[in-house]
Amino acid sequence: MQGDVIAKKEDKGWFYTDTVKEHFFHPKNFLEDEAAYGDAYLGMVGSPACGDAMKVYLKIEKDADGLERIKDFKWKTFGCASAIAATSMLSVMVTEHGGMLLEEALKLRPQDIMLRLGGLPARKIHCSVLGDKALRSAVNDYYRKSGQIDKISLEAGRVIDHVLKITDHDIEEAVLEGADTLEKVQARTKVGTGDPSCIPEVENLIRFYKEKYFGA
Amino acid sequence: MKTNKIIYLDHAATTPLDPRVLEAMQPYFTEDFGNPSSFHSVGMRAKDAVAEARGTVARLLGGHEDEILFTSGGTESDNLAVMGVPRYWHEKNGVLPHVITSAVEHYAVLEPLIAMDRKKEIELTIVGVSREGQISVEEVMSAIKSNTVLISIMTANNEIGTIQPIAELGREILKYRKLHATTFPYLHTDACQATGFLDLNVEKTHVDLLTLNGSKMYGPKGVGVLYVRRGVKVQPMFIGGGQEKNLRSGTENVPGIIGLAKAFELVQAEREVESARLSTLRDRLAQGLLSIPKTILNGHPKERLPNSVNISFIDIEGEAAVLYLDAQGIMVSTGSACASTSLDPSHVILATGLSYEAAHGSIRFTLGHSTTEEDVDFVLRVMPAIVERLRLMSPANLDMKYFA
Ligand code: FES
Numbered sequence: 001m002q003g004d005v006i007a008k009k010e011d012k013g014w015f016y017t018d019t020v021k022e023h024f025f026h027p028k029n030f031l032e033d034e035a036a037y038g039d040a041y042l043g044m045v046g047s048p049a050c051g052d053a054m055k056v057y058l059k060i061e062k063d064a065d066g067l068e069r070i071k072d073f074k075w076k077t078f079g080c081a082s083a084i085a086a087t088s089m090l091s092v093m094v095t096e097h098g099g100m101l102l103e104e105a106l107k108l109r110p111q112d113i114m115l116r117l118g119g120l121p122a123r124k125i126h127c128s129v130l131g132d133k134a135l136r137s138a139v140n141d142y143y144r145k146s147g148q149i150d151k152i153s154l155e156a157g158r159v160i161d162h163v164l165k166i167t168d169h170d171i172e173e174a175v176l177e178g179a180d181t182l183e184k185v186q187a188r189t190k191v192g193t194g195d196p197s198c199i200p201e202v203e204n205l206i207r208f209y210k211e212k213y214f215g216a
Numbered sequence: 217m218k219t220n221k222i223i224y225l226d227h228a229a230t231t232p233l234d235p236r237v238l239e240a241m242q243p244y245f246t247e248d249f250g251n252p253s254s255f256h257s258v259g260m261r262a263k264d265a266v267a268e269a270r271g272t273v274a275r276l277l278g279g280h281e282d283e284i285l286f287t288s289g290g291t292e293s294d295n296l297a298v299m300g301v302p303r304y305w306h307e308k309n310g311v312l313p314h315v316i317t318s319a320v321e322h323y324a325v326l327e328p329l330i331a332m333d334r335k336k337e338i339e340l341t342i343v344g345v346s347r348e349g350q351i352s353v354e355e356v357m358s359a360i361k362s363n364t365v366l367i368s369i370m371t372a373n374n375e376i377g378t379i380q381p382i383a384e385l386g387r388e389i390l391k392y393r394k395l396h397a398t399t400f401p402y403l404h405t406d407a408c409q410a411t412g413f414l415d416l417n418v419e420k421t422h423v424d425l426l427t428l429n430g431s432k433m434y435g436p437k438g439v440g441v442l443y444v445r446r447g448v449k450v451q452p453m454f455i456g457g458g459q460e461k462n463l464r465s466g467t468e469n470v471p472g473i474i475g476l477a478k479a480f481e482l483v484q485a486e487r488e489v490e491s492a493r494l495s496t497l498r499d500r501l502a503q504g505l506l507s508i509p510k511t512i513l514n515g516h517p518k519e520r521l522p523n524s525v526n527i528s529f530i531d532i533e534g535e536a537a538v539l540y541l542d543a544q545g546i547m548v549s550t551g552s553a554c555a556s557t558s559l560d561p562s563h564v565i566l567a568t569g570l571s572y573e574a575a576h577g578s579i580r581f582t583l584g585h586s587t588t589e590e591d592v593d594f595v596l597r598v599m600p601a602i603v604e605r606l607r608l609m610s611p612a613n614l615d616m617k618y619f620a
Contacts, residue, residue: 024536024539025540025543027609030608030609032608044611052533052554052576053611053612054611055611076609076610076611077609077610077611078531078532078533078576078610078611078612079533079536079554080533080535080536080552080554080555081535081536081539082554083533083554084536084609123557123559127554177559178559
């Protein structure tokens, strides 16, 4: 599986770029003083692939034009070098230049983080999705607390396999874990074993997510 | 606290080539380069050298020359044993063969067996292990059925160093065969990790097949041994020129074979002294690391290889720790899911009953010839700060009561 922003040198020695290494060895904005962030907006997610976890603490303020901007982004992660570097980079991206507009931040894609990192190895792409999801979850927390309930985007997913209650998110996660065929997705999710009628749709989704994350 | 020195603590992954081994190998690249199958004197010289190496390996294992097969390494030897025995038997008898193995075996044993089981080529029983990583001989014995042809249990584990009671298992199997007047089941053991530390004499352990790997004993990579006791039949995987008694065709890796024999000879001769030296360092390292809060020793506290220390640092992820240690010049490995291509955490640590989180934070330090007390002390100096830093970054804060 090859994607557009994957480091080419994966097989040669260090497979992380210098930028990844810099953010890994000197992570920016990780939360050291939890007490000072008691009132921050909190987002929490677990990684689909390897059971890793991440917490994000956001501070959001309105600027002179009344637009919501991210003023602070602190994080903690239980994950590999890619997860640490990707989250560190994300924290820089959303807080630089006076803070990113909330609307723009919500449009960030894992690919944008990877581009700034100079690429990640293919099997590490899912790690960069972690920060993105944690950010979304923290923004939802903000919307909830600021009464903008209509803006909360629920990641509940759409049920595809009605017997096993498997959603499009489950398929997405399987693809991110490297399952690039129906057989491999089934090995992880058992999708379609009780409800074969959903298989065409599953195959469609696999194609869609492969395209989305790996450009293949 | 920067150092340029490399502290290599990953000897279970591979060992450097002993210079004495390199010296023994050298002539066979350019001078005595012949093909042992040739009928001229250049070929004969290579043939004699291979024969001598075979004799050395046979003597060290307590077997006969005709019982030694040279292969391309541990994986091939394991594959040949666990695939070759049941396949030969099936062809002969037409009955579905049954194989017993353990949950902590190397993938070179587990993967082919699981694949054959899935294809209904064999019937497979995978026995579990204790919290310390040991199989129960009783459990293995009670899993034997009339169609059990092979039992494959490693001598010592590559990840956690736990030593299995192979001699005891061998004795019980012998008794079983006598009682039932049968030649089955055979016992195969992967002894790659134990080569430099244990007595591998097959008359003492009663194993019928045994795997060795050159690159785990300060020998060359790309060469291994499968010991196959007289009378034990395996179906070959490589077919061709009929080398290695028709069981492994292909021109012999002459320099590799010479190197493996030399390396095996050296590590076995120095085994007791080196084991004693490394045990002391191992215990110093383990004790020091375990004084860091929220740590667990993986593997058996006593029945463990003299070079093996595997510790789970709770709340941190192993790949990150490996890279921070690398930055200090310390080379180790981890059972973390993040560091594996499959994104699955170590099957060995999970098999000992620990959780995903503990497997995630497991770091393996394997000592070797080059390891000194200063190395150990340096690791003990830098490790607490690395763990502390990664824990600071981590949202996890697990209660140790879950790991009791
Ligand atoms: S967080 Fe597990 S592989 Fe990156």
